Amino acid sequence: MxxxxxxxxxxxxxxxxxxxxxxxxxxxxxxxxxxxxxxxxxxxxxxxxxxxxxxxxxxxxxxxxxxxxxxxxxxxxxxxxxxxxxxxxxxxxxxxxxxxxxxxxxxxxxxxxxxxxxxxxxxxxxxxxxxxxxxxxxxxxxxxxxxxxxxxxxxxxxxxxxxxxxxxxxxxxxxxxxKGLLYVQLTVRTASKDIHSSNAPIVYNPVWELIKILNEIYDGERVKLKGFYNDIEPLSDEMKELLAKLDIDMEELRKSLGAYKLKGNIREIYIEPTCNIDGIYSGYIGKGSKTIVPAYAFAKIDFRLVPNQDPKKVFSSLLEVVKDRAEVEVFGMEKxxxxxxxxxxxxxxxxxxxxxxxxxxxxxxxxxxxxxxxxxxxxxxxxxxxxxxxxxxxxxxxxxxxxxxxxxxxxxxxxxxxxxxxxxxx
Known part of the structure; x- marks a missing residue:
């Protein structure tokens, strides 16, 4: 041409x-x-x-x-x-x-x-x-x-x-x-500065507090936020037919991703919503030891959403779980x-x-x-x-x-x- x-x-x-x-x-x-x-x-x-x-x-x-x-x-x-x-x-x-x-x-x-x-x-x-x-x-x-x-x-x-x-x-x-997106950062602060770890029995550790919140959000298999799965649009017969035609080689995909092993089915990439921890940080991460109770801890989390899920509704459900235990900052919200x-x-x-x-x-x-x-x-x-x-x-x-x-x-x-x-x- x-x-x-x-x-x-x-x-x-x-x-x-x-x-x-x-x-x-x-x-x-x-x-x-x-x-x-x-x-x-x-x-x-x-x-x-x-x-x-x-x-x-x-x-x-x-x-x-x-x-x-x-x-x-x-x-x-x-x-x-x-x-x-x-x-x-x-x-x-x-x-x-x-x-x-x-x-x-x-x-x-x-x-x-x-x-x-x-x-x-x-x-x-x-x-x-x-x-x-x-x-x-x-x-x-x-x-x-x-x-x-x-x-x-x-x-x-x-x-x-x-x-x-x-x-x-x-x-x-x-x-x-x-897929839609909700990207947030959860920050837990328990002190104005790092504290000597000998005081651990009487002060709150922000890492443990953050872990508690994360476990209330996701159990490793299912997102636990209220109503998270309620609005998902059922797959039409046409969509099921398209998915059935996919012939992606999982081993080839694993190698291209650099992953040691994969879980689930390839179709889940397209039709399942997710909750993913992008990064988590707190305290001393240098060489050797430093005995402290950190002043704060934060995690960056993204939710990938499927049709009919509303990122604003998911965010509201997240706030119900977090309440006043953490600061919540939104970095992205797409339908x-x-x-x-x-x-x-x-x-x-x-x-x-x-x-x-x-x-x-x-x-x-x-x-x-x-x-x-x-x-x-x-x-x-x-x-x-x-x-x-x-x-x-x-x-x-x-x-x-x-x-x-x-x-x-x-x-x-x-x-x-x-x-x-x-x-x-x-």
Missing amino acids: LTEEEKQYALKKYVEFLQHPSISATGEGIRETASWLKEFMEELGIKATIEETGGHPVVYGEANNGGDKTLLVYNHYDVQPVDPLNEWKYPPFSAIIENGHIYGRGASDNKGVLIARLIAFSKYKGNLSFKFLVEGEEEIGSVNLPNYVERKKPKADAVIMEGAGLDTKGRPMIVLGV PVRTSPNAKVVKAMINSAKKVYSLDPVVIPNSAGTQPMGVFYDLGIREIVSAIGVGTPSSNAHAPNENVKLENFYKAIEHAYEFFNEYSSV
């Missing part, structure tokens, strides 16, 4: 984009990258603006082609930090090409995906209208996106999110939803979302994937992780899907030597182009 000249143009823009640092955690290069992106979108005929959010700006664009359908394309231009720098084969923002791969931070997540979609848009000649919403804070939790979307209220018939990639067998993945496999946007995505890859795509009810799909769901948009990615499990997203196979980048352009045509006609 792409001429050699078109491939060279797409690659040139991909390289330029990667050479602009845009680390949201530190702010490095954010404004410059947003400006570059706005200019590129305008070059393609998109009416683009840089819009403030209270944090890093959104690059927003529209192209009205006169049709009765509007597609909202969500992406992000920010990237993860590059540490550890000494593990990179090439400088993280050099965009070096070697053996058919391009190396650079953001190559897979998410700059390659965005460039592929924009190039596909430039080739599209139909009457599907577009809105592009490209944020600069996805890698730090999309902290200002909900308020921005609530103010902007972009209307659309469907949304495509930043894009699932290819699985280990080279099959395109189509993800119909995301779970799942699109019907019978939706027009899904059918168009499946048909276009088959056409480009000559393979049946892997359709997953929802990802095991979280994207900000919920902010668009709250606008009343019910057709939201994550697909048309450029990466594979070996692309090292978020890690040193992030890379993309150029063949997969060009395929993503073709897939986006075919999807635009399919969706405009379904």
Whole structure:
């Protein structure tokens, strides 16, 4: 589908984009990258603006082609930090090409995906209208996106999110939803300073107090918060059918994760809510001994939620358990979302994937992780899907030597182009 000249143009823009640092955690290069992106979108005929959010700006664009359908394309231009720098084969923002791969931070997540979609848009000649919403804070939790979307209220018939990639067998993945999230920190303070451990019989130890709270939240098998499982949406027959088709090799998955052993069934990743301790800290952790009763202890916890679970309700149930025994700080709260496999946007995505890859795509009810799909769901948009990615499990997203196979980048352009045509006609 792409001429050699078109491939060279797409690659040139991909390289330029990667050479602009845009680390949201530190702010490095954010404004410059947003400006570059706005200019590129305008070059393609998109009416683009840089819009403030209270944090890093959104690059927003529209192209009205006169049709009765509007597609909202969500992406992000920010990237993860590059540490550890000494593990990179090439400088993280050099965009070096070697053996058919391009190396650079953001190559897979998410700059390659965005460039592929924009190039596909430039080739599209139909009457599907577009809105592009490209944020600069996805890698730090999309902290200002909900308020921005609530103010902007972009209307659309469907949304495509930043894009699932290819699985280990080279099959395109189509993800119909995301798990929700509640991320909190619980801090127990029992003193204004560390105390000599000889006083242990008469003072409270914050670690033991924190452990008591954690045991009241989760018993290792089930979350014990009141009503936690009550609202879970039953799986439809269509969703059960999708899960039954999954053929993930558990041993291969175990090795790729670096886990010593796995528990449960692969389907639980997609349909079971979780309670996970991300980190726990207290007291003396240096070499040798130091006999103290610590002054405080804290744990960082994330709950992954499935459709119909409300992170606000889960938080209320958590507060009932914690009461006044710990300080509770919220770091993230996102709604779970799942699109019907019978939706027009899904059918168009499946048909276009088959056409480009000559393979049946892997359709997953929802990802095991979280994207900000919920902010668009709250606008009343019910057709939201994550697909048309450029990466594979070996692309090292978020890690040193992030890379993309150029063949997969060009395929993503073709897939986006075919999807635009399919969706405009379904």
